Amino acid sequence: MTERLDHFIGGEHAAPADGAYFESTNPATLEVLYEAARGTAEDVDRAVASAQAAFASPAWAGLTATKRGHLLRRLGDLIGENADQLAMMESLDNGKLLREMRGQMRSLPEYYYYYAGLADKIQGAQVPTTSLEILNYTQREPLGVVGTITPWNSPLTLTTSKIAPALAAGNTVVIKPSEYTSRTVLRLAELAYEAGFPAGAVNVVTGFGGEAGAPLVSHPALAKISFTGSTATGSRIAAEAAARFIGCTLELGGKSPNIVFDDANVANAAMGVVAGIYAAAGQTCIAGSRVFAHKAVYDELLERVTERARSIRIGDPLGDDTELGPLAFADQLAKVDSYVKLGAEEGATVHAGGGRPDGLELPGYFYSPTVLTDVDNDMRVVREEIFGPVAAIMPFEHEDELVGLANDTEYGLAAGVWTQNLARAHRMARRLDAGTIWVNTYRAMSPMSPRQGFKSSGVGIEHGIESMHEYTRLKSVWINTDEGPVADPFVMRG
Numbered sequence: 001m002t003e004r005l006d007h008f009i010g011g012e013h014a015a016p017a018d019g020a021y022f023e024s025t026n027p028a029t030l031e032v033l034y035e036a037a038r039g040t041a042e043d044v045d046r047a048v049a050s051a052q053a054a055f056a057s058p059a060w061a062g063l064t065a066t067k068r069g070h071l072l073r074r075l076g077d078l079i080g081e082n083a084d085q086l087a088m089m090e091s092l093d094n095g096k097l098l099r100e101m102r103g104q105m106r107s108l109p110e111y112y113y114y115y116a117g118l119a120d121k122i123q124g125a126q127v128p129t130t131s132l133e134i135l136n137y138t139q140r141e142p143l144g145v146v147g148t149i150t151p152w153n154s155p156l157t158l159t160t161s162k163i164a165p166a167l168a169a170g171n172t173v174v175i176k177p178s179e180y181t182s183r184t185v186l187r188l189a190e191l192a193y194e195a196g197f198p199a200g201a202v203n204v205v206t207g208f209g210g211e212a213g214a215p216l217v218s219h220p221a222l223a224k225i226s227f228t229g230s231t232a233t234g235s236r237i238a239a240e241a242a243a244r245f246i247g248c249t250l251e252l253g254g255k256s257p258n259i260v261f262d263d264a265n266v267a268n269a270a271m272g273v274v275a276g277i278y279a280a281a282g283q284t285c286i287a288g289s290r291v292f293a294h295k296a297v298y299d300e301l302l303e304r305v306t307e308r309a310r311s312i313r314i315g316d317p318l319g320d321d322t323e324l325g326p327l328a329f330a331d332q333l334a335k336v337d338s339y340v341k342l343g344a345e346e347g348a349t350v351h352a353g354g355g356r357p358d359g360l361e362l363p364g365y366f367y368s369p370t371v372l373t374d375v376d377n378d379m380r381v382v383r384e385e386i387f388g389p390v391a392a393i394m395p396f397e398h399e400d401e402l403v404g405l406a407n408d409t410e411y412g413l414a415a416g417v418w419t420q421n422l423a424r425a426h427r428m429a430r431r432l433d434a435g436t437i438w439v440n441t442y443r444a445m446s447p448m449s450p451r452q453g454f455k456s457s458g459v460g461i462e463h464g465i466e467s468m469h470e471y472t473r474l475k476s477v478w479i480n481t482d483e484g485p486v487a488d489p490f491v492m493r494g
């Protein structure tokens with residue numbers, strides 16, 4: 001019998017209110033992995049009520065910030081102890097390489113340790129005033145119940161980016177994971193409860209966006225929404241949050257430029273291009289999908305990237321020698337293939353890839369690493385996010401021309417620069433309109449380094465000390481130390 005997974009509400013597993021479940025399949029083999037609870041507004045209500053009760057309870061509200069940090073550190077320990085199990089679950093669920101997932105899961109505790117250390121470092125300040133008798137100081141407080149909606153491409157890492165600072169700041173959370181990857185987020189909630197977080201501090205409602213995600217976003221008791229996903233959905237969430245005057249943090253789409261100058265180490269740059277677009281089958285918001293190569297190195301770079309793309313080992317993501325697994329689900333495969341066909345219709349040349357790999361025994365959602373040439377910045381295949389292993393490689397000649405092309409996009413999430421020229425590296429970091437700039441590397445990340453999307457790539461900050469402000473509110477306190485009579489009640493004091 002297929003395993004059934006229930007919601008996690010109030011410190012225990014909770015069956016869906018209407019008794020409905022949905023199947024989750026392995027994208028490599030198409031086998032059913034489990035059934036997850038199909039959440040509804042009633043389930044969301046239960047989860048939010050549980051989070052509200054926990055937020056007000058002495059078991060949570062009565063903890064010092066230091067003790068909250070201890071809980072986060074214990075949760076990090078438990079994730080480390082269960083890293084291999086979590087890696088296997090995630091690889092089976094979304095098709096990412098098991099060896100990549102092992103690396104992610106074994107490094108994930110560092111996020112919790114980092115925020116554990118920050119929990120009691122969030123300080124207010126004494127503010128000078130124009131009166132010696134007035135003491136004015138500020139303090140930061142938790143917001144309340146934070147609703148988080150997380151995607152399928154890196155479920156635990158992206159969920160952690162939201163709940164670790166939220167919990168460190170003293171909030172409680174309700175998580176709605178992607179319907180394609182429910183299992184590891186449910187396991188995370190179990191581990192949080194095992195770590196000592198009180199019942200209701202961490203809740204998970206599984207299900208579909210329209211049935212569970214939308215009721216969560218619109219729930220009147222929510223103090224903040226944190227979302228990672230498509231720009232279109234993020235826009236709707238932002239409008240919902242604005243209508244209720246609550247905050248939102250949005251990490252959205254990208255169409256990031258990966259730029260190779262004529263003085264770059266071309267061999268290293270080619271590997272950076274491969275890492276930027278073919279790692280995780282291109283299913284990352286920071287994918288370096290627009291590759292700009294200086295005319296002097298264009299041919300060499302294209303040859304190196306193409307050769308490596310054609311030699312990438314495609315297959316079972318559980319295999320130690322596999323380099324590219326499947327796309328996460330059928331609609332994503334259809335989307336990627338339709339964009340490649342559209343590119344060809346627009347005049348692009350499919351220089352490598354462009355379809356299902358030959359000779360593959362597994363029936364899953366595999367797509368060959370693809371290189372498109374003869375493209376320009378006006379083509380839809382270059383302007384719109386594909387979210388798959390498709391690189392569009394274009395030549396450029398002058399730096400000013402390049403900057404114009406790189407910035408000519410609605411997105412501003414990330415950019416890569418490959419150059420040996422120190423002055424140019426700093427110049428590009430200043431001129432490129434993106435929240436993260438990598439020089440002579442790509443896909444580097446740390447919980448200590450803040451990241452923010454510009455333009456349609458998002459709102460708010462994740463990671464770093466700055467992210468703690470996303471989950472707190474600032475209060476200004478004024479205390480009059482003068483016990484004498486008020487001189488004039490109609491004059492503002494300062």
